[in-house]
Amino acid sequence: MRTLFHYPLCPFSRKVRLVLGEKKLDVSLENEPIWKKREEFLDLNPAGQVPVLIDDYQGHPFCLSESQAILDYLEEAYPETALLPKNIQERAEIRRLCHYVDGKFYQDVTKKVVYEKTLKRLMGEGGPDSKSLREGTLNLLPYLDYFSWTLEKHHWLGSETLSFADLTLAAHLSCLDYMGNVPWEKYPEIKEWYMRLKSRPSFQALLSDTIAGIVLSPTYRDLDF
């Protein structure tokens, strides 16, 4: 059986869950308390981070980590539902968007808001810092402008077909939305795109996540928000 070690409000875990869902690959979820630095878990991933996927590929159980490496593996091992375009230049653009979101967007926004309010204290790095929360909330806006502009050009993010880029951005925004941190009304292109994603079967498991001690935004679960 396939197993994913994850943390519910980790955007990198969520993107793997979404991709597994789109590819209709069953998975058993294990909530990993990464702050405990369990030795058995560090043996699976020396970085000590989620997600970690144990996949049974052609009869060989196999351990994977680093979310984008997991996505590339899933695309190569299970190509039936393609989540990268065929054209080489379009593939590069989709991968650029994934790295942009997981890298700069994460550092500027998701980490400053979501990590700050969730894992930071558990990791022994103190309580949430209000300056960081303010910065993250402000930093989000120019990114939403950029993604709106991008969505005007194609039906999905950077492409005419659903891809890793959509699922990566949606994973990050879903964490921010859990806490009510996305001003959807000001960004109609993004809201419409997110509504399309939110109604997909792959998204449903994310919408039923609950995290002790974190107040859930009242519209997080509404498909018509």
Add this chain to the structure above:
Amino acid sequence: MRTLFHYPLCPFSRKVRLVLGEKKLDVSLENEPIWKKREEFLDLNPAGQVPVLIDDYQGHPFCLSESQAILDYLEEAYPETALLPKNIQERAEIRRLCHYVDGKFYQDVTKKVVYEKTLKRLMGEGGPDSKSLREGTLNLLPYLDYFSWTLEKHHWLGSETLSFADLTLAAHLSCLDYMGNVPWEKYPEIKEWYMRLKSRPSFQALLSDTIAGIVLSPTYRDLDF
């Protein structure tokens, strides 16, 4: 003509230069002062970061950014000199190592030492912080233990053939080595591996880099250091 916008002591730019070198793809280098946030450059990459590659693929000039996306593109567009193994599981392991080095290793080590001593001031974030330099120097050691252990199992990092993983780690270590920050003598497996890489033609351009205001380690250019 192919053009790479880079910064000499940027590990992400260096890894793309090494891959272009291994694939014997000529490139014209443009030193980009990213701290100036030139509008023409932001049009090429909204993240404002190097590397940015302009490639002429089958007669279509094409702009790429995010170093790992550039590597995957180069592997797909120019597969003659393969830098990813054929086996799906081995590919995933090589990609994991790349992300591990560019992600956690960069945050824990390269950023705390190299960024702190070079770009930080230019980016308007103040002078180098001695606490960060100390942390980065200390953090390097357990990583070198881990990579030594990895190199005992295969001829190259995570594989029997040279791959993206070697070039990624070498790119980061070469920046640290420029400043004399790698205790090679304590890590003979890593030193032997790095000597093999350093003598490859792809490495020579990196060894002739000079950066104003940064003292060059006396052994940086020695092939027998």
